[in-house]
Each structure stands twice: as structure tokens, then as C-alpha cells.
Amino acid sequence: MKPLSPPSLKPEIQPRSGLAHGTDLFVRHCLPCLFVLLVTLVLSAPLNIPGQAELMPAIVQVSVFLWSVFRPALMPSVAVFGLGMCVDLLSFDPPGVMLLVLLVVHGVGLSGRYVLARLNVFVLWLVFGVVMVMATAMQWVLCSALALHLVETVPFMFECVLAFGTFPVLxxxxxxxxxxxxxxxxRA
Known part of the structure; x- marks a missing residue:
């Protein structure tokens, strides 16, 4: 005869793991990447929004940075690579520039996440501002190198200011x- 196991100390009802539950978990875990993809698709359409070309990379960089700091499992490097490819294909930037910039922003957020996740929101905002200035400078240098002449700096500065301004809202x-x-x- 089998010995009876003791009852669990915390009896609770567990949901059945089925197709609907698995799909729900999959969508929940893909939500950050789906948000970035949706923003990329919407802002690449001709909506006649002032600063639309600069707003898309700004929101994408803020999203990648925040999710890389707080939940890197929901924004893995492979997903950042795919999102960078989508941004490059749907924007008018030289190919590969936003991909590299997004991977660098992701790497900075990922490597400093243990320190950055404990910071005050305002200090994190300032740190992101510094990261954004460096990323925008790198983006300008790469665009200038690929164009074989110095491109205007005003759109890049505007993108940096937009990213810094959208950080608290996002x-x-x-x-x-x-x-x-x-x-x-x-919780379920």
C-alpha cells in the first residue's frame, strides 16, 4: 500500500493549462515587442504628424531601454534584432543604423540593469538622457559615414529631445x- 502524502500547506486552485491559457501567456509575454512593432507600423504610415520621422525611433528606443532594464526576458536580444530590422525596413534611415543603435541601447540597459532598476525615476530619466545623447550621436555618425558627407544634426537633436520627453509618459x-x-x- 502506498503511503499517503501530506496535504499541501497552501491549498489553492490552479488553472488548467490548456490552449487558451498557453495563448494568453504567450501574448502577455510578447506584449512589449508587439507594442514596439505596432508603434513602428503606425508611425511609418503617412499620418502627417509633425516630427513623425523622429518620433518613431524615439519611442522605440525608450521602449527597448525600459523593458531591457526592468524585464529583459520580455525584450530578448533576438527580439531587439528583429525589431531593429523592422524599423530599418519601414524608416528612411540607412539600413542597419537603427538596428545597431537599438542593440547598443539594449546592451546598455541590460548590462546596467541591476543598478538602473534600483534608481529613482528621475535619476533613471537622466541616465536615459545620457544614453540617448550617445545613441543619437552614434546614429548621426553612422548616417554621415554611410552618406559620405555630414548630414544635418537638427533632426537627430530633435529625436533626442523627443525621446527624453516621451520617457516619463512611456x-x-x-x-x-x-x-x-x-x-x-x-496571479492566476
Whole structure:
């Protein structure tokens, strides 16, 4: 006769793992990448928004940085590579520039995440500002090198200011998204 196992100390009802539950978890974990892809698709359409060409890379870089710092499992390097390819294909930048810039921003966020995740929001905002200045400078240098002449710096400075300005708004949206949508799967 088999000995009976002791009852668990925390009896709770577990949801059945089925196709719907698996699909729900998959969509929740793909949500950051889907957001960046949706922003890329919407802002690459001719919407006649002032500064639209600079807004797309700014929002994409903020998104990649924030998710790389706080939840790098939801923004892996392979996904950043794919998103960089999509941004390069849908924007009018030289090919490969945004891909490299996004991978560098992802690498900075990933390598400093243990320190950056503990920082105050305002200090993190300033750190992102420094990262964005360096990324924008790298983007300008690469675009100038590929064009074989110095390109204008005004669009790149505007992109940097837009990214710095959209950081707090996207930070609030991502905190809400993480708390109520992405992390909600752990409560079920």
C-alpha cells in the first residue's frame, strides 16, 4: 500500500493549462515587442504628424531601454534584432543604423540593469538622457559615414529631445502594463 502524502500547506486552485491559457501567456509575454512593432507600423504610415520621422525611433528606443532594464526576458536580444530590422525596413534611415543603435541601447540597459532598476525615476530619466545623447550621436555618425558627407544634426537633436520627453509618459504606461497585464499571469 502506498503511503499517503501530506496535504499541501497552501491549498489553492490552479488553472488548467490548456490552449487558451498557453495563448494568453504567450501574448502577455510578447506584449512589449508587439507594442514596439505596432508603434513602428503606425508611425511609418503617412499620418502627417509633425516630427513623425523622429518620433518613431524615439519611442522605440525608450521602449527597448525600459523593458531591457526592468524585464529583459520580455525584450530578448533576438527580439531587439528583429525589431531593429523592422524599423530599418519601414524608416528612411540607412539600413542597419537603427538596428545597431537599438542593440547598443539594449546592451546598455541590460548590462546596467541591476543598478538602473534600483534608481529613482528621475535619476533613471537622466541616465536615459545620457544614453540617448550617445545613441543619437552614434546614429548621426553612422548616417554621415554611410552618406559620405555630414548630414544635418537638427533632426537627430530633435529625436533626442523627443525621446527624453516621451520617457516619463512611456514609463508610466509600461509600469501600468507590467502590473496589470504582463504580470497578471502570475496571479492566476
Amino acid at each position: 514609463y508610466v504606461i509600461f509600469v501600468w502594463t507590467y502590473r496589470f497585464i504582463v504580470n497578471d499571469a502570475n
